[in-house]
Amino acid sequence: MSHIASSPPEGAAADWTVPQDWQAYSAAEHAMWNHLFERQSKMLPGRAVDEFIDGLDVLRMSKAGVPDFEELSERLMKATGWQVVAVPGLVPDRVFFEHLANRRFVAGRFIRTPEQLDYLEEPDIFHDVFGHVPLLANPVFADYMQAYGEGGLRADGLGAINRLARLYWYTVEFGLIRQGDRLKLYGAGIVSSHGESIFALDDPSPNRLGFDLKRLMRTPYRIDDYQQTYFVIDSFEDLLKQTVETDFAPLYRELEGAPDHAITTILPQDAVFTQGTQAYANAKAGA
Numbered sequence: 001m002s003h004i005a006s007s008p009p010e011g012a013a014a015d016w017t018v019p020q021d022w023q024a025y026s027a028a029e030h031a032m033w034n035h036l037f038e039r040q041s042k043m044l045p046g047r048a049v050d051e052f053i054d055g056l057d058v059l060r061m062s063k064a065g066v067p068d069f070e071e072l073s074e075r076l077m078k079a080t081g082w083q084v085v086a087v088p089g090l091v092p093d094r095v096f097f098e099h100l101a102n103r104r105f106v107a108g109r110f111i112r113t114p115e116q117l118d119y120l121e122e123p124d125i126f127h128d129v130f131g132h133v134p135l136l137a138n139p140v141f142a143d144y145m146q147a148y149g150e151g152g153l154r155a156d157g158l159g160a161i162n163r164l165a166r167l168y169w170y171t172v173e174f175g176l177i178r179q180g181d182r183l184k185l186y187g188a189g190i191v192s193s194h195g196e197s198i199f200a201l202d203d204p205s206p207n208r209l210g211f212d213l214k215r216l217m218r219t220p221y222r223i224d225d226y227q228q229t230y231f232v233i234d235s236f237e238d239l240l241k242q243t244v245e246t247d248f249a250p251l252y253r254e255l256e257g258a259p260d261h262a263i264t265t266i267l268p269q270d271a272v273f274t275q276g277t278q279a280y281a282n283a284k285a286g287a
Contacts, residue, residue: 030065100149210271
């Protein structure tokens with residue numbers, strides 16, 4: 001979240017929120033939401049974690065098209081005390097953490113164009129709302145997101161945001177979970193992406209490794225393409241427990257100056273679900 005202005009843009013409140021202005025969405029924008037929603041909600045059963053599929057019901061609004069944040073927040077508030085607030089784009093780290101710590105999820109208002117159907121650089125409303133909100137209806141994951149926001153405020157004071165950002169990336173955005181004898185998707189960046197929903201589970205290219213907090217914090221990530229390594233949690237309960245019970249301050253001190261592991265590295269102590277071929281990334285690099 002670098003290169004963001006330190007003060008809110010014109011028209012935004014002090015906490016960077018803006019009105020969603022639901023009435024301003026065009027018929028084409030509503031149609032884009034409906035297309036994306038139908039495509040993903042058809043392919044994800046059996047691939048996404050059960051809690052995500054259950055949570056999709058919170059997005060089945062009384063009005064067709066892009067969800068109205070007011071109505072959505074009312075339903076979420078009843079489920080877990082969360083609400084969705086609109087922001088003009090990416091916000092500073094501290095603002096983001098403060099919202100999460102207070103059970104407010106910030107979402108962009110714009111929706112991708114047909115030309116951006118399967119790839120866009122900045123997260124749009126489909127990524128933010130379809131990707132993130134269904135799991136916010138789950139009490140355990142909702143608690144994890146709040147705990148992450150509180151941890152972010154502490155990390156900000158300790159100069160360790162980059163370490164903590166990796167936890168968010170490899171869980172909230174691109175996490176896999178073990179459910180029964182199968183791996184399933186739960187990260188918002190995957191479940192909102194048609195291509196990565198297939199790649200993350202089916203492709204032989206990426207590593208799929210057991211979740212290890214300290215190891216994950218030494219692992220950089222890709223922001224420009226599919227991930228080369230995914231981390232697999234055992235349960236949301238375990239993820240929450242590890243996050244709440246870990247004293248991060250000594251962990252940050254221990255990791256200070258520690259070199260990063262290369263994205264593709266597999267360490268002797270890793271729990272390996274898949275040792276990836278890295279064929280996809282190597283082919284792209286050679287292109």
